[in-house]
Amino acid sequence: MSRTISKVAFIGLGVMGYPMAGPLARAGLEVRVYNRTSARAQAWSDEHGGSHHPTPAAAADGADLVMMCVGNDDDVRQVTLGNDGVLSRLAAGSLLIDHTTASATLAEELDQACRDHGVGFIDAPVSGGQQGAENGALTIMCGGQEEDFGAARPVLEHYGRAVTLMGPAGSGQLTKMVNQICIAGLVQGLAEGLHFAEQAGLDQHRVIDVISKGAAGSWQMENRHATMIDDHYQHGFAVDWMRKDLNICLTQARELEAQLPVTALVDQFYADIQGMGGGRWDTSSLLKRLRRNSNT
Numbered sequence: 001m002s003r004t005i006s007k008v009a010f011i012g013l014g015v016m017g018y019p020m021a022g023p024l025a026r027a028g029l030e031v032r033v034y035n036r037t038s039a040r041a042q043a044w045s046d047e048h049g050g051s052h053h054p055t056p057a058a059a060a061d062g063a064d065l066v067m068m069c070v071g072n073d074d075d076v077r078q079v080t081l082g083n084d085g086v087l088s089r090l091a092a093g094s095l096l097i098d099h100t101t102a103s104a105t106l107a108e109e110l111d112q113a114c115r116d117h118g119v120g121f122i123d124a125p126v127s128g129g130q131q132g133a134e135n136g137a138l139t140i141m142c143g144g145q146e147e148d149f150g151a152a153r154p155v156l157e158h159y160g161r162a163v164t165l166m167g168p169a170g171s172g173q174l175t176k177m178v179n180q181i182c183i184a185g186l187v188q189g190l191a192e193g194l195h196f197a198e199q200a201g202l203d204q205h206r207v208i209d210v211i212s213k214g215a216a217g218s219w220q221m222e223n224r225h226a227t228m229i230d231d232h233y234q235h236g237f238a239v240d241w242m243r244k245d246l247n248i249c250l251t252q253a254r255e256l257e258a259q260l261p262v263t264a265l266v267d268q269f270y271a272d273i274q275g276m277g278g279g280r281w282d283t284s285s286l287l288k289r290l291r292r293n294s295n296t
Contacts, residue, residue: 092118143171
């Protein structure tokens with residue numbers, strides 16, 4: 001059964017949600033938004049049009065598709081299953097998409113709750129950070145039914161460069177865990193390489209210019225090396241958020257009996273950074289920790 005999607009709601013207008021919702025309005029969809037801080041929802045409406053609403057339920061009322069991007073499992077449950085949650089108003093035959101990085105267990109829970117309401121569900125965490133959201137170039141990892149994914153994909157492609165169905169509900173979240181596991185090791189490796197080059201008296205910029213053209217090259221190296229060298233760590237994805245994500249990864253790994261020794265170690269390095277007052281620094285601040293330890 002084909003679905004016509006013309007009215008959408010976006011719940012959560014934080015660092016990621018705010019720019020993700022913009023292309024939906026520019027594409028001509030009727031967009032209804034909700035944010036816990038109402039002034040931010042008002043600002044979004046002033047910039048993009050659409051309408052802002054006092055509760056998730058009010059924003060979802062009459063929507064063909066609802067997207068959420070909030071903080072953690074508890075936040076998702078509140079905006080979805082609470083007294084003023086989206087499922088209290090979302091009509092049968094509509095779709096709910098959760099962009100929050102959350103647990104696979106929650107995704108399975110929401111999938112069942114949505115089925116009970118006759119609503120399709122997709123867990124769809126994203127990668128690409130604030131920059132990717134602003135440029136409409138996010139990677140979106142989805143879990144759900146093929147029919148629901150097929151209906152949602154044209155909408156997701158307004159802000160996603162790569163939109164892929166990974167399997168049933170929960171598969172998107174599991175894939176995002178793999179993403180965060182890989183990033184943790186990559187950023188620590190880059191931090192150690194830059195630190196070593198600095199201690200050796202090498203020109204770090206020239207080092208990166210050379211090695212980035214070979215097997216050591218990565219997105220993190222290309223996009224973060226210069227600001228790391230300059231000791232500047234205000235680029236979006238914060239240490240506090242990364243620790244939340246890594247906790248999800250480590251909890252899931254225990255259930256799967258998967259071994260993540262490097263991830264667990266880097267998680268503790270991020271705990272050190274929080275202890276330095278750097279919870280809001282971006283994840284590349286692992287270099288700052290190394291520099292501090294060399295100076296003590």
